[in-house]
Amino acid sequence: MKKLLLTLGIVGALGIAAAAGLAAMLVVWASHDLPSFTRIADYRPPLVTTVYARDGSVMGYFYREKRFLAPLDKMSPRVPQAFLAAEDDGFYRHEGIDPIAIFRAFLKNMQAGSIKQGGSTITQQIVKRLLLTSEKSYERKIKEAILAYRLEKYLSKDEILTIYLNQIYLGGGAYGVEAAARTYFGKHVNELSLAEAAVIGGLPQAPSKYNPFRDPDATRQRQMYVLHRMLDLGWINRAEYDEAVAQPLVYRSMDDSGWREGAWYLEEVRRQLIDFFSEANVKRLGLKVDRYGEDAIYELGLHVRTSMEPLHQSAAEKALRNGLNDASHRHGWRGPLQRLKPTEYDAFLKHENFTPAALADGAWARALVTKVVPQGAEVRLGGYRGFIDVKSMAWCRTPDIRYAPENVAAVKDAKKVLDVGDVVWVSALGADGKAASYNPSLVSQAGVIQLSLEQYPDVQGAVVTIEPDTGDVLALVGGYSFSDSQFNRAIQARRQPGSSFKPIVYSAAMDHGFTAGSVVLDAPFVYLNEYTDKIWRPENFEGVFYGPTLLRTALAKSRNLCTIRVAQKIGIPAVIERATALGLEGPFPNELSVSLGAVAVSPINMAEAYTAFAAEGRVAKRRFIHSIGDAWGETLFESKPDVREVLSPQNAFIMATLMKEVVQDGTATKAKVLGKPLAGKTGTTNDERDAWFIGYTPHLVTAVYVGFDQVAPMGKFETGGRAALPIFVDYRKVVEPKYPADDFPMPPGIVMVRVDGKTGQIAGPGSETSYLLPFQLGTQPTSTAGDPVHRGDDDTKSAEDLLKQLY
Numbered sequence: 001m002k003k004l005l006l007t008l009g010i011v012g013a014l015g016i017a018a019a020a021g022l023a024a025m026l027v028v029w030a031s032h033d034l035p036s037f038t039r040i041a042d043y044r045p046p047l048v049t050t051v052y053a054r055d056g057s058v059m060g061y062f063y064r065e066k067r068f069l070a071p072l073d074k075m076s077p078r079v080p081q082a083f084l085a086a087e088d089d090g091f092y093r094h095e096g097i098d099p100i101a102i103f104r105a106f107l108k109n110m111q112a113g114s115i116k117q118g119g120s121t122i123t124q125q126i127v128k129r130l131l132l133t134s135e136k137s138y139e140r141k142i143k144e145a146i147l148a149y150r151l152e153k154y155l156s157k158d159e160i161l162t163i164y165l166n167q168i169y170l171g172g173g174a175y176g177v178e179a180a181a182r183t184y185f186g187k188h189v190n191e192l193s194l195a196e197a198a199v200i201g202g203l204p205q206a207p208s209k210y211n212p213f214r215d216p217d218a219t220r221q222r223q224m225y226v227l228h229r230m231l232d233l234g235w236i237n238r239a240e241y242d243e244a245v246a247q248p249l250v251y252r253s254m255d256d257s258g259w260r261e262g263a264w265y266l267e268e269v270r271r272q273l274i275d276f277f278s279e280a281n282v283k284r285l286g287l288k289v290d291r292y293g294e295d296a297i298y299e300l301g302l303h304v305r306t307s308m309e310p311l312h313q314s315a316a317e318k319a320l321r322n323g324l325n326d327a328s329h330r331h332g333w334r335g336p337l338q339r340l341k342p343t344e345y346d347a348f349l350k351h352e353n354f355t356p357a358a359l360a361d362g363a364w365a366r367a368l369v370t371k372v373v374p375q376g377a378e379v380r381l382g383g384y385r386g387f388i389d390v391k392s393m394a395w396c397r398t399p400d401i402r403y404a405p406e407n408v409a410a411v412k413d414a415k416k417v418l419d420v421g422d423v424v425w426v427s428a429l430g431a432d433g434k435a436a437s438y439n440p441s442l443v444s445q446a447g448v449i450q451l452s453l454e455q456y457p458d459v460q461g462a463v464v465t466i467e468p469d470t471g472d473v474l475a476l477v478g479g480y481s482f483s484d485s486q487f488n489r490a491i492q493a494r495r496q497p498g499s500s501f502k503p504i505v506y507s508a509a510m511d512h513g514f515t516a517g518s519v520v521l522d523a524p525f526v527y528l529n530e531y532t533d534k535i536w537r538p539e540n541f542e543g544v545f546y547g548p549t550l551l552r553t554a555l556a557k558s559r560n561l562c563t564i565r566v567a568q569k570i571g572i573p574a575v576i577e578r579a580t581a582l583g584l585e586g587p588f589p590n591e592l593s594v595s596l597g598a599v600a601v602s603p604i605n606m607a608e609a610y611t612a613f614a615a616e617g618r619v620a621k622r623r624f625i626h627s628i629g630d631a632w633g634e635t636l637f638e639s640k641p642d643v644r645e646v647l648s649p650q651n652a653f654i655m656a657t658l659m660k661e662v663v664q665d666g667t668a669t670k671a672k673v674l675g676k677p678l679a680g681k682t683g684t685t686n687d688e689r690d691a692w693f694i695g696y697t698p699h700l701v702t703a704v705y706v707g708f709d710q711v712a713p714m715g716k717f718e719t720g721g722r723a724a725l726p727i728f729v730d731y732r733k734v735v736e737p738k739y740p741a742d743d744f745p746m747p748p749g750i751v752m753v754r755v756d757g758k759t760g761q762i763a764g765p766g767s768e769t770s771y772l773l774p775f776q777l778g779t780q781p782t783s784t785a786g787d788p789v790h791r792g793d794d795d796t797k798s799a800e801d802l803l804k805q806l807y
Contacts, residue, residue: 045167047301047631051269053308060266064298067175069631072162076192079177080161082201085229088122092157096123096148122164123148170200171207182254184212195244198226212251262313263482268491269306269624273297287636301631307472307623315734316463316475323727324480327706328457330405331715333396336422354382356440359428364454369422374413385448388426390414392452401715425454459714461706462490462603463731468611468701470641471620494600495707499558500683500692501597503655505567506555508578510651512570516658516773517760517781520554520562522546527592538564550760552771555658556666558682560596567595581646582609583619597683606694607703613655614696616747617647649747654774656744667721671695671729674736677743682720687713691723699739704728749777756785
């Protein structure tokens, strides 16, 4: 008996030794090509870059994987408990592998005849995701176990769990628990209740299957399993369990407004970030980052703070869209989107999937015309009916750029506009006939939605606002719709600014002997270009000549011929020097046409130049990004305002005063409705190809541009005053209440003199018109209108002398 026991003992010992030896051999065999696990310790997963507006609100995100870094101590404690209960309740007891779980999985796999269950711990899951492949094989499992054991000796349990909870994919495009909390509950991970934590904790097993937006019943069953496990483990009590079971689950995603509002601004920030994180710049600055260019933007989890003001951005976008819609109406009706055959009606209506809410907040929808009578058109929108009154079609004339809309009769017969089968854009009208009062909740399928005919604009535009003291770009709109065209017309489009360039000419003139009271001849002008032998005969917009004109009036009324004579007198090099000093990018040829804005520039560049007029002679360079921080809160970059003096304060004040006259008595009188001291200048190029208005107060400079992407005439009277100025006014009406009604401060060395409107001399008893104008001390007039005229410089001669030059 003893021999038998001894024999069995020896055999058993040999078996154990053999098993141990075999295991050791397997470990050695599996270890020969193991990846280094130490790189897990330097955990740097792809993280979401967050872009913030100036008020701290989120503008949008840049990412490849939607993941936000969340430390363990910033999570609701129920979240890690839920994951451990569902995935690895022995996590804090084992050393990376759980032999019991592995043996249980082994038995199930043997029964199934294939690998069905892994028995992996959370540590093993991390190793598999970050170091190994997802291949189901025993070789991979052995490697996984070895690496998991080693990792447990290298990192703490909390560090491993933090990596797991931030790395794991949880469906719906969400990586990590913070992204999942935002995706499924519209909350941050530290705000989740027990019931909500149990939902997220149950997702790793099958993120798609248990996605609550796809199958809430399956999600509920999985949630109940997790709650049962937490109760069985003693991590929650019965009362907490019952409360969680009873809590209604409301699934909603956190609003992500990015790329809907402020899309052009975000794209410009993205472009600047890519440039900033170029490898050369990163090394030059000595930044401690391991990714460059787009990889840095989409993976480093940066926190980027910008100059954008949401109120400004929203108001600017709405104003531009409304202004371009109005321009489209002035241009006339270009026809339906498409025309369907009767056999195509049902498929179209089914595909649209329309609900009345689609027309909320002035939005448009596509409608199918089913009947047309002179009084209007009946339409279908999905299962709903609508009616377009002919009154909303009054603008639908046949396009013809030779005629302004006021010179063409309004359309009064809907049959001249629409046909049955037409597919058109429509907006909804409320009971008072305005889109703002439309209430989608009051519309039933039996009712008829009152509609207005709409048309997608063929013309484009841009709006940009800069804070003159800092250069902060508060709003940037690059077109009608970012989803349709990402071309940023505020920055990338270079267009002739027309008369909005004239203040640069007059600013230079103030430093070359001219004053606000100088008299300049407005008369025909012929110029022979000695290099091209071409004759240039510029004209005023109105096509008439006004003779001797006060410089103040020449700018207010935008007289081309006066401006050319001023430029000719001081020399184009002086004009180019002033334009360059203001930061305009040119290049500017030595041509007189430069004085009328014949050189293309971008709207944002023009806004930058005008900051000098608004800020006492200091030009401010555009600033989009205030600071860049990394995912752990360390500041990588901070910007400072780039402001430099390029004009004397006296010159800037004189120009601001003259451009206030443009608003009070010139081409921009529509802006008087704002009721504040406001300066600005309209601009219109030949054949109404480009329309501009640049307006400013001491607090804000705004440039508005309107024109076709492929340069072409917009139509008669499509001027800066008609096409661009109303956009400026609509936008500034919204934001102006935030700012005081400050006037431009008068610097030392300025005297105000009331001058005669014809001669520029001190106004006398016989002056028919007079203006209070600023002069630099020593340049003010000294004689009174009606007295003998002082004989001086040609450009300040009497009106009679100037007229003699014509003959």
